[in-house]
Amino acid sequence: MSVITIERKVLEKNDEIASQNRSLLKSHGIFTINIVSSPGAGKTSLLERTLEELGSTLQIGVIEGDVSTDIDAQRVARLNAPVVQIITNGGCHLEAKLVQDALAKLNLQQTRMLIIENVGNLVCPSTFDLGEAFKLVVASVPEGHDKPYKYTSMFMSADVIVLNKKDLMPYIDFDRDSFYKGVRAVNQKAPVFEISCRTGEGVQDFICWVRKRVQARA
Amino acid sequence: MSVITIERKVLEKNDEIASQNRSLLKSHGIFTINIVSSPGAGKTSLLERTLEELGSTLQIGVIEGDVSTDIDAQRVARLNAPVVQIITNGGCHLEAKLVQDALAKLNLQQTRMLIIENVGNLVCPSTFDLGEAFKLVVASVPEGHDKPYKYTSMFMSADVIVLNKKDLMPYIDFDRDSFYKGVRAVNQKAPVFEISCRTGEGVQDFICWVRKRVQARA
Numbered sequence: 001m002s003v004i005t006i007e008r009k010v011l012e013k014n015d016e017i018a019s020q021n022r023s024l025l026k027s028h029g030i031f032t033i034n035i036v037s038s039p040g041a042g043k044t045s046l047l048e049r050t051l052e053e054l055g056s057t058l059q060i061g062v063i064e065g066d067v068s069t070d071i072d073a074q075r076v077a078r079l080n081a082p083v084v085q086i087i088t089n090g091g092c093h094l095e096a097k098l099v100q101d102a103l104a105k106l107n108l109q110q111t112r113m114l115i116i117e118n119v120g121n122l123v124c125p126s127t128f129d130l131g132e133a134f135k136l137v138v139a140s141v142p143e144g145h146d147k148p149y150k151y152t153s154m155f156m157s158a159d160v161i162v163l164n165k166k167d168l169m170p171y172i173d174f175d176r177d178s179f180y181k182g183v184r185a186v187n188q189k190a191p192v193f194e195i196s197c198r199t200g201e202g203v204q205d206f207i208c209w210v211r212k213r214v215q216a217r218a
Numbered sequence: 219m220s221v222i223t224i225e226r227k228v229l230e231k232n233d234e235i236a237s238q239n240r241s242l243l244k245s246h247g248i249f250t251i252n253i254v255s256s257p258g259a260g261k262t263s264l265l266e267r268t269l270e271e272l273g274s275t276l277q278i279g280v281i282e283g284d285v286s287t288d289i290d291a292q293r294v295a296r297l298n299a300p301v302v303q304i305i306t307n308g309g310c311h312l313e314a315k316l317v318q319d320a321l322a323k324l325n326l327q328q329t330r331m332l333i334i335e336n337v338g339n340l341v342c343p344s345t346f347d348l349g350e351a352f353k354l355v356v357a358s359v360p361e362g363h364d365k366p367y368k369y370t371s372m373f374m375s376a377d378v379i380v381l382n383k384k385d386l387m388p389y390i391d392f393d394r395d396s397f398y399k400g401v402r403a404v405n406q407k408a409p410v411f412e413i414s415c416r417t418g419e420g421v422q423d424f425i426c427w428v429r430k431r432v433q434a435r436a
Contacts, residue, residue, distance in 0.1 A: 039256040039340045039369060040361025067341060068370050090371060092310060092341040120368070122257045123285060123310040123339055142360035142383060143258025150338070151257060152286050153308060165360060171389060173416075198391075 014128055017096035021103065021131025025114065030061075031217040032114040033210075034094075034130050036154065037138035038147075039120030042164040044072045045197035046138060046206075047115055051079040053207045054113070058214060061111040063102045065094040065119045072117060082106060093125040094118050100131075113214050126153040134159040134213070137190075141165045145175045148182030156186040160193070162206060167196040232346055235314035239321065239349025243332065248279075249435040250332040251428075252312075252348050254372065255356035256365075257338030260382040262290045263415035264356060264424075265333055269297040271425045272331070276432060279329040281320045283312040283337045290335060300324060311343040312336050318349075331432050344371040351435070352377040355408075359383040363393045366400030374404040378411070380424060385414040 025032050035043045051060060062083045064073040073085040084102040086094060099116060106114070116132060118125045137158040139147055142165055148155040155161070161183065169176075183192065191209065195202035243250050253261045269278060280301045282291040291303040302320040304312060317334060324332070334350060336343045355376040357365055360383055366373040373379070379401065387394075401410065409427065413420035 038258060038338070038361075039365055040358075067368060069367050071364055071367055090341070090345075092339070119341065120256070121310070121339060121341055123308070123337065124342070127308075140258075140360065142358065142386065143256075146289055147257055149287050149289060150285060168360065168386065168389060171386060 011127065014096045017100055018129035018131040021096055021100055022133075024103065024108070025131060025133070028108045028111065029217055030108065030111050030114050031214045032116065032132045033134050033136050034116045034118060034125075034132035035136045035138060036118045036122070036125045037120060037140070038122045038143055041120070041138045041140040041143060042162075042197050043117050043120070043138050044075055046162060046164065046195075047076060047117055048079060049197050049200075049203050050115065050207065050210060051076065051081050053203070054211065054214075055079060055081060058112045059110050060113045060115060061106045061108075063099060063106075063114065063116045065098075065117055067091070067119055082111075088119060092119060092121050092123075093128050094130055095128055096130050113210075122147070122151040122154050126151075126157045133217070136160050136162060138162045138164055139179075141168050141174050142172055145179035146182065148179065148186065152186050155183055158187055158190045160209070161187075161190050163192060163194045164197055166194050166201055167199045229345065232314045235318055236347035236349040239314055239318055240351075242321065242326070243349060243351075246326045246329065247435055248326065248329050248332050249432045250334065250350045251352050251354050252334045252336060252343075252350035253354045253356060254336045254340070254343045255338060256340045256358070256361055259338070259356045259358040259361065260380075260415050261335050261338070261356050262293055264380060264382065264413075265294060265335055266297060267415050267418075267421050268333065268425065268428060269294065269299050271421070272429065273297060273299060276330050277328050278331045278333060279324045279326075281312075281317060281324075281332065281334045283316075283335055285309070285337055300329075306337060310337060310339050310341075311346050312348055313346055314348050331428075340365070340369040340372050344369075344375045352431070354378045354380060356380045356382055357397075359386045359392050360390055363397035364400065366397065366404065370404050373401055376405055376408045378427070379405075379408050381410060381412045382415055384412050384419055385417045
């Protein structure tokens with residue numbers, strides 16, 4: 001048995017459990033987002049903004065994936081959201097089984113929305129379905145406009161894209177046209193929200209989009 | 219045979235070939251750096267700066283690792299350096315075997331320094347030795363000061379650290395003390411260079427460090 005065969009089996013098994021997660025979440029009417037990005041692009045900041053804006057009217061559960069620390073889970077817990085921490089101990093992405101185990105620790109009856117924050121990695125999480133309704137890719141301005149060309153699999157798999165750290169645009173040589181051209185070369189459908197989690201610019205448009213999706217799911 | 223056993227065997231095999239690469243490079247007196255970072259932290263910019271500063275007096279070979287494009291290799295080729303491109307087709311890190319194959323395409327007799335640009339990923343490349351003399355981790359200010367706490371394996375494995383995009387410090391809530399505390403918690407030895415590849419600030423100190431290492435190797 002070769003490594004490639006095992007890898008395919010791992011992916012098949014993952015997809016099977018992801019389907020179970022998806023059915024479970026759907027049966028509870030829970031809208032689920034899987035947030036992926038490079039390290040430091042702003043996944044946790046986006047999560048915080050979303051909890052601040054919607055957390056008081058909507059029960060939002062959070063699953064935090066990290067390689068080796070619970071710093072982000074602590075940040076999120078401060079906003080009074082139920083958080084389950086997954087530490088991968090060096091693993092470079094979340095898997096459906098880890099999420100399945102985490103779901104058992106959340107009160108799904110009371111949950112309307114679930115946000116899964118994946119490990120910071122623009123390569124590996126693209127092939128592992130977790131059972132989410134939407135995969136959200138956070139790109140950030142200082143990473144540069146060439147990311148969609150280099151990490152095609154990730155941008156291809158995105159259902160929605162957030163371009164964060166818009167406030168840094170004046171200080172960086174970021175070619176917006178080139179960024180969009182790269183995105184659209186591999187993904188014609190995903191809406192793109194330009195925001196700054198730091199200043200709040202553009203956040204409301206994104207929140208409005210999320211609110212509509214949650215309502216459609218109810 | 220379990221997946222974990224296979225993974226260990228893959229790593230053992232990789233280390234074996236990395237040792238062969240190291241011997242080969244040492245026998246030619248070539249100083250080799252393996253550059254790793256998150257996507258968009260500035261690996262290619264640092265490479266360009268190094269080629270601009272040292273390329274006219276020193277024969278520098280480059281191995282470019284990318285998931286799916288040769289954009290970076292094209293950037294480097296413009297500076298008249300011999301470049302070998304490795305496209306991993308979705309693979310999240312370089313391996314010693316890929317580097318071994320690339321070395322066969324370079325004129326090692328004439329090479330004094332080799333720079334390997336790894337795939338943009340702060341997780342997977344940390345466990346794959348390529349045969350380099352130094353592993354260089356590029357962190358960047360907009361990624362945030364918490365990266366050493368979250369991606370400990372990478373910062374632990376660093377022989378030298380570059381903190382890039384220093385020019386963005388005034389526009390970002392970057393806690394320098396926290397960054398250094400995180401680095402020193404896992405790595406007491408690696409020198410840290412604060413630079414901006416964009417403005418050139420701090421670049422000379424880094425270049426001076428590189429020059430000394432190359433001379434020591436000759």
